[in-house]
Amino acid sequence: MADVRLLGITQRYGEEVTLRLPDLELDWGQQVALLGPSGSGKTTLLHILAGLRLPSQGEVWVGGQDLTQLSEAQRDAYRRSTVGYLFQDFYLAEGYSALENVLLGLGVAGIRGRAAQGRAAEVLTQLGLGQRLGHAPRHLSTGERQRVALARAVAHRPRLLLADEPTAHLDRARATTALDLLTQTAASLRALLVVATHDPWVMARFPQQIELSSPPSAPVQEEAR
């Protein structure tokens, strides 16, 4: 049986939006692009896989447990131990250095003290930021900030690595580097990597793709008289 399965998922947002997501079967170690136009539900699907959101209906099986049947505390524990999430806007803590940002992430996963210090410095160094450990995010380039966010997402060695539009803020050269880092890091962790994108160029780099259909049409606005 597949390591990760989505079955019969729908997500309602208020009265207006009902998303029906395709059934999926994925395994640890797979790398897939998640495609679809704006509003088709890519971020929603990533949030459901991450345990950040419960679907309105359906089952979300990850490694033998159905996330929809877990308590909130159990889902928190799942997220901390199993999930690495690379947000589109990075969400780095501004008052903290690159190293401290990664330490904060490790702390959430329950890894603290000397072990955490060593792990954080090691991952940042592997990602080419060995000379930037003490820098605050505002003193880093966009590509460097993204690498700090990636280090924070992977330092606790998650099995499930989710990235939302990871190249949105980068030019082609930096986007190439970012995707290389993401895919190599996922491979070294034997993690399932799911990358949401609407960029055909990113999509073309992944042999496996999941395509979401167009979003429900927007309600027709009545013309003002």
Ligand SMILES: Nc1ncnc2c1ncn2[C@@H]1O[C@H](COP(=O)(O)OP(=O)(O)OP(=O)(O)O)[C@@H](O)[C@H]1O
């Ligand atoms: N918190 C929310 N409240 C109401 N509607 C929401 C909410 N989050 C998402 N939606 C709606 O659900 C649909 C899917 O949104 P989602 O962000 O998952 O799509 P997406 O494919 O990631 O879009 P994009 O490529 O623009 O980021 C959209 O119609 C969106 O407006």
